Each structure stands twice: as C-alpha cells, then as structure tokens.
Amino acid sequence: MNDATMNNALMSNVKTTTKADVMTESKISAKNVQVFYGEKHAIKDVNIEIRPRSVTAFIGPSGCGKSTFLRCINRMNDTIDICRVEGDIAIDGENVYDPKVDPVQLRAKVGMVFQKPNPFPKTIYENVAYGPRIHGLARKKSEMDEIVATSLQKAGLWNEVKDRLDAPGTGLSGGQQQRLCIARAVAVSPEVILMDEPCSALDPIATAKVEELIHELRENYTIVIVTHSMQQAARVSQRTAMFHLGELVEEDDTDKMFTNPNDQRTQDYIMGRFG
Amino acid sequence: MTDATATLSNNNVRQVGGSLLVLDERTKKRNAAEARFRRMGQIAVMIGVLALIGLLASILSNGLSSFQQTYIAVDIHLDAAKLDKSGNRNPDEIAKVTTFGYMPLIQEAIKKKMAAEGISIDGLNAKAAAELISKEAPATLRNYVLSHIDAIGTTVPFKLLASGRIDGYYKGRVTMASAELDKNVSPEQLKLADELKQAGILTTAFNWDFFTAPDASDTRPEAAGLGVAILGSAYMMLIVLVLSLPIGVAASIYLEEFAPQNRLTDLIEVNIANLAAVPSIVFGILGLAVFINYAGLPQSAPIVGGLVLTLMTLPTIIIATRAALKAVPPSIRDAALGVGASKMQSIFHHVLPLAMPGILTGTIIGLAQALGETAPLLLIGMVAFVREYPAAPPEGFFDPASALPVQVYNWTQRGDPAFVERASGAIIVLLVFLVMMNLIAIILRRRFERRW
Ligand SMILES: Nc1ncnc2c1ncn2[C@@H]1O[C@H](COP(=O)(O)OP(=O)(O)O)[C@@H](O)[C@H]1O
Ligand SMILES: [Mg+2]
Numbered sequence: 007m008n009d010a011t012m013n014n015a016l017m018s019n020v021k022t023t024t025k026a027d028v029m030t031e032s033k034i035s036a037k038n039v040q041v042f043y044g045e046k047h048a049i050k051d052v053n054i055e056i057r058p059r060s061v062t063a064f065i066g067p068s069g070c071g072k073s074t075f076l077r078c079i080n081r082m083n084d085t086i087d088i089c090r091v092e093g094d095i096a097i098d099g100e101n102v103y104d105p106k107v108d109p110v111q112l113r114a115k116v117g118m119v120f121q122k123p124n125p126f127p128k129t130i131y132e133n134v135a136y137g138p139r140i141h142g143l144a145r146k147k148s149e150m151d152e153i154v155a156t157s158l159q160k161a162g163l164w165n166e167v168k169d170r171l172d173a174p175g176t177g178l179s180g181g182q183q184q185r186l187c188i189a190r191a192v193a194v195s196p197e198v199i200l201m202d203e204p205c206s207a208l209d210p211i212a213t214a215k216v217e218e219l220i221h222e223l224r225e226n227y228t229i230v231i232v233t234h235s236m237q238q239a240a241r242v243s244q245r246t247a248m249f250h251l252g253e254l255v256e257e258d259d260t261d262k263m264f265t266n267p268n269d270q271r272t273q274d275y276i277m278g279r280f281g
Numbered sequence: 282m283t284d285a286t287a288t289l290s291n292n293n294v295r296q297v298g299g300s301l302l303v304l305d306e307r308t309k310k311r312n313a314a315e316a317r318f319r320r321m322g323q324i325a326v327m328i329g330v331l332a333l334i335g336l337l338a339s340i341l342s343n344g345l346s347s348f349q350q351t352y353i354a355v356d357i358h359l360d361a362a363k364l365d366k367s368g369n370r371n372p373d374e375i376a377k378v379t380t381f382g383y384m385p386l387i388q389e390a391i392k393k394k395m396a397a398e399g400i401s402i403d404g405l406n407a408k409a410a411a412e413l414i415s416k417e418a419p420a421t422l423r424n425y426v427l428s429h430i431d432a433i434g435t436t437v438p439f440k441l442l443a444s445g446r447i448d449g450y451y452k453g454r455v456t457m458a459s460a461e462l463d464k465n466v467s468p469e470q471l472k473l474a475d476e477l478k479q480a481g482i483l484t485t486a487f488n489w490d491f492f493t494a495p496d497a498s499d500t501r502p503e504a505a506g507l508g509v510a511i512l513g514s515a516y517m518m519l520i521v522l523v524l525s526l527p528i529g530v531a532a533s534i535y536l537e538e539f540a541p542q543n544r545l546t547d548l549i550e551v552n553i554a555n556l557a558a559v560p561s562i563v564f565g566i567l568g569l570a571v572f573i574n575y576a577g578l579p580q581s582a583p584i585v586g587g588l589v590l591t592l593m594t595l596p597t598i599i600i601a602t603r604a605a606l607k608a609v610p611p612s613i614r615d616a617a618l619g620v621g622a623s624k625m626q627s628i629f630h631h632v633l634p635l636a637m638p639g640i641l642t643g644t645i646i647g648l649a650q651a652l653g654e655t656a657p658l659l660l661i662g663m664v665a666f667v668r669e670y671p672a673a674p675p676e677g678f679f680d681p682a683s684a685l686p687v688q689v690y691n692w693t694q695r696g697d698p699a700f701v702e703r704a705s706g707a708i709i710v711l712l713v714f715l716v717m718m719n720l721i722a723i724i725l726r727r728r729f730e731r732r733w
Contacts, residue, residue: 085618087542114621124612126631136630137620187616194620 033058033198033228034079039093041074041083041252048074050252052093056245061220061229063239063260066249067275072232073121075249076200079230080116081109097198114141117191119201123183125175125190130167133175133186134158137194153193161189162219181212188219192227199223201231205238217242236276240264248272340712344705346452350488350503351443353414353477355390359426361434370430380419383426387411387418387441400476405469413470413477415442417497417504442490443483445503445699447474451485454698491706495668496683496691502699505692507707509667513583513682514652514714516674520587521594521651526644528591529598536599537606538628557596564593565657573661580662581681583671589657594647601643605636638726645722649715655686663687685711 032055041049049071056062064072074083081102083089094101102112114137125133134154137143144150154171158164163185167178175186184204191199201220205213220229220242233239239246240260247257248269256269267273299305304312361368363382365375388411395401395410402410418441426433442448446466449455451474460468477483494506540546568589572578578585609632617627633640658664664687671680683691685707692704 080619082615082618085614085624110621110623112621113619118615118619120612120615120619122612124610124616126613126616127635136617136622140620140622140626140630190616190620 031058032056033097034230035094035096035099036075036078037094037096039075039078039091039095041071041078041092042090043074043086044088048252049078052254054247054254054257056228056230058228059224059226060245061224061231061243062245062247063243064230064232064247064249065234065236065239065275066255068234070249071252072249073202076202076230076232079198079200080113080118082113082118084109114194115196116198116200117194117196119184119187119191119199119204121203122207123180123187125178125183125186127174127176129172130158130175130178130186131171134189134193137190141194143194157189157193158186160192160223161185162215162222163189179212181208181215184208184212184216185219188216188223192223196227198228198230201229203232203234206234213238236264248275250275340705340708343702344707344709347491347702347706347709348488349452349485350490351448351451351483351485352440353443353483354438354440355387355394355414355482356436356438357386357390357422358436359422359433360386360389364426364433370433372427372430375430375433376427378423380423383419383422384411386422387414394477394482395473398476398480398482400473400480402469402473402476405467405473409467409470410473412466413443413447413474413483415444415501415503417442417501440484440486442503443474445501445697447471447483448503449699450474451478452702454702491703492710495670496666496688497668498666499695499697502695502697502703505700505703507685507688507710509670510683510685510688510707511710512671512677513586513663513667514685516583516671516678516682517587517590517684518648518652519674520584520678521590521648522644524587524591525594525598525647529595529644529647530602530640532595533599533602533606534628534633537603538624538632553596553599557600560656561593561654562656562660564589565660567592568657568661579679579681581665581667581683582679583682583684584678585661586658586663586684587678589661590651590654593654593657594651597647597650598640598644601646602636602640605639605643606632608639609635634729638729641725641729642722645718645725649718652714652718653686653711655684655690658684658687659690664691666691685714 034054034056036052036054036056039049039052040047052075064076066072077083078091078095079097079102083091091103093103095103097112097116101107102109102116126136128136131154134157135144135150138150138153144153155164155168158167163182166182167173167186175183178186184207188199188204205216208216217238220231223229231239231242233242243260245257246260246263248255248263248267248271250271255271256263256267258268263272264276267276363385364378365371367374388407391411391414392407418439421441422439425437425439444466446455446460446463447470450460450466450471455463455466455471457468457471460466460471474483490504491506492511493508494504495509496506497504536546536550568585572585572588573580578588613631613635614627617631618624622630663682663684665681665683667681667683669681671677671682689704689707689711692700692707
C-alpha cells in the first residue's frame with residue numbers, strides 16, 4: 007500500500023520532468039492514450055514523448071501492451087475490428103487520430119518492421135519497389151532502380167543481394183529477410199520506423215547485424231523498438247520506456263533506466279524477477 | 282488387490298529394465314494393432330479402387346462402341362422426275378417434296394448396288410433391303426438436295442448411316458437368333474449386311490456425328506448425337522463462369538476482408554454454408570418459379586439453366602474463396618499496410634494472387650459440379666427433345682438446348698437398346714470434360730504456385 011503510493015508519486019514526478027525536458031524537441035507525443043480490445047483495457051492512460059533521430063526502446067513483460075501501443079502510432083490497430091483508441095498521438099504536432107488523417111498516408115510516414123520477417127512472396131527488387139510504386143515516388147525505371155539500391159544499401163543488404171535482385175525475397179535467410187523488410191520500410195522515405203521485436207526470430211549473428219543497422223538508421227530516422235531483451239534495449243536505445251499491465255511505468259534515458267530506475271517494478275523486471 | 286496389480290503390471294506395463302531384444306507384451310499388442318489397421322486401410326482402398334474400375338469398365342464396355350458407327354456407301358441418283366416434277370429448279374417447289382419422296386431413291390440405289398455386285402438374298406424384297414439404311418437417310422438426302430439444287434439429275438455417292446439394328450449386329454447387340462424374333466430386322470437383312478460388308482460397301486468408321494449431330498427420335502438411335510447437348514452445356518458453363526466467378530469472389534472478399542463482424546454477417550455466413558447443402562432440385566424449383574414463371578425467360582434455354590446453376594455454384598465458390606483468403610498469412614496484409622498500401626491494394630496486389638490457386642480450384646470444382654448437375658435442369662424443361670442447334674451467343678442463350686447429363690438421362694429412358702450404348706458414350710464424353718476441367722485446375726494451380 008505504502009509502496010504503491012510512493013511509486014505513483016515517483017512516477018508522476020518522472021513524467022513531469024521528462025515532459026518539461028523534451029517538449030520542444032519531441033517527434034511523437036502521446037497524451038492520455040487508452041486502448042480497448044472490446045471490454046479489455048489494454049493501454050491505460052499513457053503519456054510519452056519520443057525524441058527525433060533517436061532510438062526509443064519499449065520494454066516490459068509479455069502482454070503488457072508494448073505492441074499495442076506501438077501499433078497505435080501508425081494506426082495499424084485500425085485493422086482490428088474490436089480495437090478502440092482514445093487520446094491523442096501527435097507526430098510533429100499533428101494528431102494522427104484526427105478524422106482528417108488518412109491512415110494510408112500516415113503509414114508512408116511511419117514505417118513498420120514486424121516481429122516475424124514478412125517479405126512479400128515476390129522478388130527482392132519487387133519487395134523494395136512496391137512501396138515507392140504505390141506512392142508514386144519514382145517516375146522512371148532508373149529512378150526506381152536508384153531507390154531500390156539505396157534502400158538496400160541503407161539496410162546493409164546490398165552487397166549480399168545485388169546480383170540476385172530477381173530472386174524471391176522469401177528465399178533469403180531469416181536475418182536477410184528482416185533486413186529486406188527494413189529496406190522495404192526505408193524505401194518509402196518514412197520519418198519514423200516502428201519495430202516490433204524485430205530480432206526475436208533471428209539468431210545472434212543476424213541480431214547483431216540488425217542492431218548495427220538500427221544504430222546507423224538512427225541518424226536519419228526516429229526509431230521506436232519493442233524488445234523483450236534488456237541487453238538489446240541497452241545496446242541500441244537512447245531512451246527506454248517500461249510498460250506494465252497496460253501502464254507506462256516510467257520512461258528515461260536508457261543508461262539511467264538500467265543502472266538506477268525510479269520504479270520498483272522496473273527494477274524487478276530488469277533484475278529478472280518477473281516477466 | 283496386490284495380485285491384481287501384479288498381473289496388470291506383468292501384462293500391460295513396460296518391463297522396466299527389460300531387454301531391448303525381447304518384445305514385451307504391450308509392444309507386441311501395439312504392433313499387431315498397427316498391422317491390423319494397416320490391412321484394414323489397404324482393404325478399404327482396394328474396395329474403392331475396385332468399385333472405380335468396375336464402374337469405368339462397365340461404362341467403357343457399354344459406351345466405347347458409340348464412337349464407331351456403321352455406314353453404307355451408295356450412289357444415289359437424284360431423279361429429277363421425282364424431286365422436281367416441273368423441272369424449273371424452284372427451291373420452294375423442291376422443298377415441298379417430303380422425306381417420303383426420297384425413300385424410293387434409296388431403294389433404287391440399293392437395288393442397283395446389289396445387282397452390280399451380284400448379291401441376291403432369298404426372300405428379301407427391295408423395300409426390306411432398303412431398310413438396312415437408317416430412317417434418317419431420307420432427311421440427310423433432302424437436306425443435301427435443298428442445299429445443292431444443281432445436283433438434281435446427277436448421281437451422287439453417299440455414305441449413309443446403317444439402321445440401328447444393323448449397326449448393333451456389328452457391335453454384338455443383334456444376332457441371327459435375336460433377329461428371328463425382332464420385327465425391326467430379319468435374318469435375311471443381316472445376311473445382306475454381311476454380303477455388303479464383304480463387298481466393302483458396308484463399313485465401320487469413327488462416329489464424328491456423335492459429337493456434332495443433334496438428338497434423334499426413338500426409332501433412329503443410330504443418328505442420335507450430342508451436338509445440341511454439348512453446345513447447351515458449354516453455353517451454361519460460360520454463363521456460370523461469367524456470373525459466379527466475379528460475384529463469388531467479390532462477395533468473398535467483402536465478407537472476408539471488409540464486412541464488420543456482426544449478427545447480420547453471421548447470418549449471411551450461416552446461410553451461405555446452408556445454401557451449399559441445399560438439394561439441387563430445390564434450385565430447379567426456384568429457377569422455374571423465378572426465372573421462367575415470374576421473369577418470363579424461355580423454357581429449356583441455357584440462360585435459365587445457367588442462372589440456376591450459377592445460384593448452385595456460388596456457395597461453393599464463396600466457401601472455397603473465403604477459405605483461400607483466410608489461408609493467406611495475415612503477416613502479408615500487415616506488410617502491405619505497413620508500407621502504406623490501402624486495404625484494397627493490399628488485397629488486390631498481395632492477398633488475391635496468393636489466394637488464386639485456391640479460388641481457381643474452388644471455381645473449377647464448382648463448374649464441374651454444375652456440369653454434371655441434372656435434377657434442376659429437368660425442372661426447367663431442358664429435358665425437351667431439341668433438334669435445332671441454338672444460335673451463337675448471346676442470342677443462343679435464349680434458344681432451346683439440351684445438356685450433357687440430361688441427354689444421358691433422356692437416352693436411358695428410351696426403349697431401343699441402342700440408346701444404352703449412346704447413353705454410356707455420352708457419360709464417357711461427360712467424364713472426359715470433367716477430367717479436362719480438373720486438369721485445367723491442376724495446371725492453373727501449378728502455374729500460380731510456381732511463383733514460390
Ligand atoms: N487483437 C487482439 N484482440 C484482443 N486482445 C488483444 C489483441 N492483441 C492484444 N491483445 C491483448 O492486449 C494485451 C496487450 O497485448 P500486446 O500489446 O500484444 O502485448 P506485448 O506486445 O507487450 O506482449 C494483451 O493482454 C493481449 O491479450
Ligand atoms: Mg508484442
């Protein structure tokens with residue numbers, strides 16, 4: 007009882023200071039976000055500011071709502087019939103849940119990489135070219151070739167696939183497929199890239215490559231990554247947000263979170279005491 | 282109590298620490314059960330295979346002979362005095378000569394042929410000799426004359442159909458003994474047929490007419506063909522394909538991808554599943570009530586048959602298409618939406634191509650079902666005796682026509698045993714079409730699946 011009150015006090019403290027710090031330079035800002043799956047209250051009053059050109063990691067025990075909150079940012083939850091979102095999520099100050107916003111346009115700006123690599127069952131070239139094509143980003147074949155090449159380069163895949171662009175994307179190894187998916191997301195020139203446990207299906211070497219890639223992408227993109235691996239969060243992110251039972255427990259610089267968290271629950275989680 | 286446990290453990294429980302080389306009771310029992318099950322499965326498969334072989338053998342042995350037909354080659358003098366009495370070659374007047382007017386020409390020709398070959402059979406008059414030739418022949422001659430007015434007065438070689446009994450003689454259906462009792466054929470006629478065969482006048486050839494000729498009346502099975510039935514079935518399949526594929530796929534996509542989950546869509550879903558199980562004759566009654574009695578469409582027309590079969594096929598296609606759409610991994614949809622494709626783009630660019638093999642298979646299975654469907658067609662009058670070919674589509678959709686399975690049914694109802702052969706032949710044709718459709722399904726599936 008006592009503990010809880012103390013935690014709450016600490017939490018509100020954290021929130022206010024964080025907000026004050028980054029108000030001016032936040033890329034994504036969520037206010038009073040609530041998410042319901044039918045009756046189930048999956049996200050409870052989450053407020054968070056995400057900084058541009060940095061990596062923010064979402065951690066927390068399984069089922070705490072990390073994916074749910076991530077999918078709110080590019081409105082992927084719209085595809086789930088029973089899902090209802092309340093509150094505001096603004097990107098560069100524009101509320102993505104404004105009725106005037108078309109989620110299709112939003113998703114070109116906020117790309118997504120999924121847990122399981124999911125390349126289209128088409129050629130490597132087609133996988134990358136699909137996004138630019140439907141958004142009309144290239145007028146000529148040569149322009150498209152250029153986009154495909156730079157996207158694959160940015161995803162660190164170019165050298166491995168440049169000789170077989172017309173081979174099926176599904177024929178690549180798991181790690182290569184995931185980097186192909188990152189290239190596909192990058193190809194439409196997004197500003198934000200959301201990654202939902204992008205390495206959970208990969209072996210350690212492929213994971214290291216993707217982490218390295220995230221490190222490079224940070225210079226140009228705002229990246230939000232969900233991870234169940236504390237080490238990964240520590241390695242790739244500058245900021246970390248801890249979720250628990252649909253609440254945002256705390257959000258802070260990654261260094262501080264892992265050395266000196268404010269909240270007992272964060273400490274427990276990091277120490278491996280639950281989740 | 283302890284005793285019971287002891288025996289139990291002896292018989293049923295694996296001996297802990299027993300030798301690997303000695304099978305314990307339990308393992309032996311399990312192996313025996315497996316062997317028994319395997320044998321039962323083999324027997325079941327064998328029964329199925331035997332039934333299939335028996336079925337095919339009976340159909341083939343009865344029906345293959347319908348692809349052969351006996352013909353008699355005669356030179357017919359198209360006597361101007363009989364066909365064009367006034368002599369001015371007026372088509373209208375020539376058309377007034379009925380098929381009866383052509384009978385004497387055939388009699389004359391046979392008589393001449395027999396004389397030329399030196400064939401004579403005791404107790405066989407000229408009229409009886411001419412009966413070797415099908416009753417269809419005068420009509421064949423008449424049609425020829427009406428389209429070749431110039432030929433009147435000349436002698437033209439014809440290969441005319443032999444009568445059903447003579448044809449049956451060479452297919453083993455008719456024997457000298459049976460001819461004694463048969464008022465339609467006499468042993469003398471069979472003898473003449475043998476002589477003619479010896480002289481190379483009576484021959485057996487591939488029966489192309491079976492695929493092209495229209496149906497014929499009860500008394501001339503030798504002339505009956507599947508032409509109108511094949512056309513009618515083809516027209517109906519065309520209608521079914523053109524209507525049910527787009528409607529079925531559109532309905533499935535809407536239900537599967539767009540429709541909200543509520544009571545109404547649940548109800549629709551249940552009803553589609555139920556419709557697939559509705560006996561086909563019910564669709565026939567519906568077709569009769571709605572398309573013919575209410576909408577006033579003509580009876581026996583492929584359009585009505587096509588519409589009824591479309592209604593029947595739709596549930597099959599919708600169920601297959603929805604299953605195919607459901608089987609496309611959701612991650613593909615996510616991937617497309619994730620790069621900013623609209624829902625429609627994600628469906629048409631990614632989901633539909635992946636679902637295509639399933640959709641096509643479902644469609645072709647639905648079409649194959651429709652092709653073999655008989656009951657609803659009987660109700661909408663497609664069982665009528667139709668000798669006129671329907672016109673080319675789209676007008677032909679409204680002309681009377683028959684359909685393959687109905688033609689089979691129809692022929693099995695006829696009295697002359699020669700129609701048994703025709704019906705079996707028609708079944709073979711139907712089966713060949715079905716096999717072809719299934720092959721197309723397999724090829725299309727391979728084609729689409731080869732793209733990994
Ligand atoms: N499509 C859905 N329908 C209903 N409930 C869902 C759905 N997706 C997630 N949930 C529920 O929402 C909660 C949060 O899930 P999720 O965001 O996937 O958690 P995490 O990614 O942190 O493991 C869980 O309790 C889960 O059961
Ligand atoms: Mg998750």
